[in-house]
Amino acid sequence: MTPMSNQTEPLSKTPIFCPKVSVIVPIYNGERDIPDLIDCLRSQTYPKDRIEYLLVNNNSSDRTLEMLNQAATEATQEGVNLTILEENEIQSSYAARNEGIRHAIGEICVFTDADCRPCSDWVKELVQPFSDPKIGIVAGELTALPGKSLWEKYAERYGVMSQKFLLEHPFCPYGQTANLAIRRSIFLEVGLFRPYLTTGGDADICWRIQQETDWKLTFSPLGIIQHRHRSTLKEFRSQFKRYGQSNRYLHDLYGVDLMRDFTLKELSSRLSLWIFQEVPKTMIKIILGKANSLDLIKTPIDLLRFQARSEGQKIAKLPEEANKIVWS
Template sequence: MNSRPMTQPFGPKVSVIVPIYNGERDLSGLISCLLSQSYPAENVEYLLVDNNSSDRTLSLLQSAAESAASSGWTIRPISENKIQSSYAARNAGIRAATTEIFAFTDADCRPEPDWLAALIQPFENPNIGIVVGEIMALPGKTLLEQHAQREDVLSQKHTLANTFCPYGQTANLAIRKKAFQEVGLFRPHLTTGGDADICWRIQRESNWQLHFAPTAIVRHRHRSTVPELQSQWRRYGRSNRYLHELHGVKLMHEPTPKQYAVRLGRWLVKELPIKGAMCVAGKATLVDLLSTPIGLINVRARAVGQNQAKLSEEARVIEWLEKNQDVEVDQ
């Protein structure tokens, strides 16, 4: 039986870790959301890790830390300049943290006010080692943003339904320190796929359980241009190749040129006239009309990323959490 009084809410000390690379344009919005959290200010530290940015990220973090202190919040700017990888930056944050629970998000995310409270609540169960929050879209203005929003491209429902093993994306994820101590930290030289890798290692190599917290919501901006979209889906392809090499995950199926042609032909002959007429009648949108070609662009980019990717030997390395390890903290 839990001896904690019912009137005392569950609110352990938490470290929120955010890797940042050239995040100048995102910092104001991110920090505003972090300092608007309903979680008690005295129980949270924000470790914002500059990953060798070339813009004003570091100086802005230092200014934000000074301003937050006057309001009772703790922001700690940290630098990871040796390895250019968000996972290396997260490891630096973990090593600098002073708590037993780590929450992760990204610089271009916008956590809702109750995000942290909802993300941490499941840890009241001592068997929970990973908590996954939901990722929803910021309002989209462009055609591509609206398409991604309609398809719930970034929703954790996709990663939680992974047939190999469920996982959560680091844009909205929390992990116990004890879980890292058992299986190691993020692979610092991995450039994509590290979120799946750490979640799988924890679930497959320890007894810690994963829990989904759907009300722990962060908002994320979708890609607004074709080059950005292709880059995103090529990264998905590279991730799958790396996870294939590390865990034996099946490679994603790549359609043949004939299959691409058949799908595009069906769109031109059948879908385009029907959806076009519906658009004229106000019963469909441009997003509905162009959904198929956008999807084909994504599938092709993913296939290119998977085919071109090659996992380096150093990307296999796992770092471990060591006691009393010095970390560069910028004052």
């Protein structure tokens, strides 16, 4: 009798979905962020031979270009494909992203910003949903990079930039370009970003794709980026003022509803409610260990956000050139 073999047939490994990817990062005066950003890009677990990094200097006046060129030299020595581009004609992150798209060779264009810190599996997780041929846009999650200031702690505790709020937008879902991926071929169908928009371009590109094509948008909860939030009151107000400007631009382009105006009457009413109802309840929760001191002042900070957005919405005027969509 022929003895039975103890050997088993090797299990075939399922191929991992691994398209070529182009990571595009617009950078303006980013010397504060470049070292940490580069470290995060170099630590990506996605195969080096399937990914390129296109960092686009957008007319910076600090040491950004010098630092980027040095980073590119070091990356080349490590086998990391990192290329430095420049967009110096139009001061706009969307114009800079367009320059990246023009040079991209990847099937998937992945976008983030200089003040973001991608986790090591970010690209791998963000790209996986594209294995579904119906998916054209993937938004990853944005969490807070831990900070020390009141404004950073507020943003962290209340998920200020979490994509989940935008994915539930009443007009149409979208993702922020701080953590967004789009099939490169789609730009041939709908055009590139509006280069003269200064805010709101992420919603615009996502909405154009969903309105003009059959491509679908989905969410990758494990494609995580930590975002460096604003650390001062001035920066905090500027951020939400810009969001208000975005509201106005998207209203002019798509007719979406504007947020209601911030009024002294509402301010007085909300502060009275906070002082006489919310503060006593929150104090009890703090004593019971069910809240912290930040929860105690959440309402006044919420009102600061509301006022800044309302101000931005009032003063914004869509530039005539922002109606232009470029195709190449």
